[in-house]
Amino acid sequence: MLTRREALLGSVLTAAAAAAVVAMPVVASAAEVASLPREKVTLVAPPFVHAHDQVAKGGPKVVEFTMTIEEKPMIIDADGTQLNAMTYNGSIPGPLMVVHQDDYIELTLINPETNTLAHNIDFHAATGALGGGGLTLVNPGEQVTLRFKATRTGTFVYHCAPGGAMIPWHVVSGMSGAVMILPRDGLKDDKGKPVRYDRIFYIGENDFYVPRDEQGKFKKYETAGDNYDDTVKVMRGLIPTHVVFNGKAGSLTGDNAMRAKVGETILIVHSQANRDTRPHLIGGHGDFVWEQGKFANPPAKDLETWFIRGGSAGSALYTFRQPGIYAYVNHNLIEAVELGATAHFVVDGTWDDDLMMQVEAPKPIAS
Structure with missing residues (x-):
């Protein structure tokens, strides 16, 4: 016969086991996954984002993406500096x-035979060793298909991680991006109420380490692999030559500035695969900010500047209330002004004097 203590312990263990069963994720068989509806999505270049529903329609599905790896020279500043990207x-x-x-x-993931290097992809959103990196390594002339379940909501980095010193070199040569996994019922504010966005922009921040020649001029190379030794030496100094948004200083300014209207709510997704950064919208705020990028956590409110850890992506929601040109910067202002980490929002609408006005124009100081 059980003692009272044994019976109590047994009930506790039973309750704990039941709770564990409830907490366990539902595991789908291969046949069940195969029976799910499928959606093929064509990706678009940042800062734009492919069409998507903010609230899921129906049950889970398999979303098919295709990405082709390209090794190519890219100009990363107004001076014509070339990155072997x-x-x-x-x-x-x-x-x-x-x-x-x-x-x-x-x-x-497709690695054309015209490339010279092996590549893969590590998804921070995935569950499994190396984030799928070990299952996606492809040589030139090969392709591979990986499937993983989106178990956690939020914004997550992905990047190339072919092993050893190749990892940071590939990342600072441009090989990173992000995944956004929305809650099925959409985003929520700090009180759990639904929030929506009218537009979404994706900003990827990169630090580049371009070698210089004996005269101090940036060097150019023929193929992606030719710059390896020189670039690693610069990388080890931990001082980037460029810190830019979306691949180039000025890539999101002028004719390429992001556009919005007064009254529109904008979701900004910001990633940095290698270094910490601190986004700031000059003249605006983060109404709601998922600084760590995870939608299961309530957002912070009314932030002036937010912090994105290296190797992560965060998101901020803001409703524009005034027209004009807003600078969106890494608020290490040296990196913003001197190294290139600046973007612009151009916002159309009617000015509200109640929010801001020039009371008196500049004039000589009264004697």
Whole structure:
């Protein structure tokens, strides 16, 4: 016969076991996954994002993406400095992929035979050793398909991670991007109320380490692999030659500035695969900011500047209230002004004097 203590312990263990069963994720068989609806998505180059539903329609599905790796020279500043870039789909950063929690991401990664190096992809959103990196390593002339379940909501980095010293070299040559996994019922504010966005922009920040010659001029190389030794020496100094948004200083200014209207709510997804950064919207705020990028956590409110850890992506929601040109910067202002980490939003609408006005124009100081 059980003692009272044994019976109590047994009931506790039973309750704990039951709770564990409830907490365990539902595991789908291969046949069940195969029976799910499939959606094929064509990716678009940042800062734009492919069409998607903010609230999921129906149950989980398999979302198919295809990315082609491109090794190519890219100009990264107004002076014509060349980066021997490695890219996903030809852009820096690689495209943002958007799905909902419990969907499956199925990526076909293509490494054309015209490339010279092996590449892969490590998804921070994935569950499994190396984030899929060990299952996606492809040599030139090969392609591979990986599927993983989107179990956690939020914004997550992906990047190339072929092993050893190749990892940081490939990353600072441009090979990173982000995934956004939305809750099935959409985003929520700090009180759990639904929030929506009118537009979404994806900004990927990169630090580049371009070698210089004996005269101090930036060097150029023929192929992606030719600069390895020289670039690693610069990388080890931990001082970037460029810190830029979307692959080039000025890439999101002028004719390429991001556009919005007064009253529109904008979601900004910002990633940095290698270094810490601190985004700031000059003249605006983060109404709601998922600084760590994870939608299961309530957002912070009314931030002036937010912090994105190296190797992560965060997101900020803001409703523009005044027209004009807003600078969006890395608020290490040296990196923003001197190294290139500046973008612009051009906002159309009617000015509100109640929010800001020049009371008196400049004039000589009264004697």
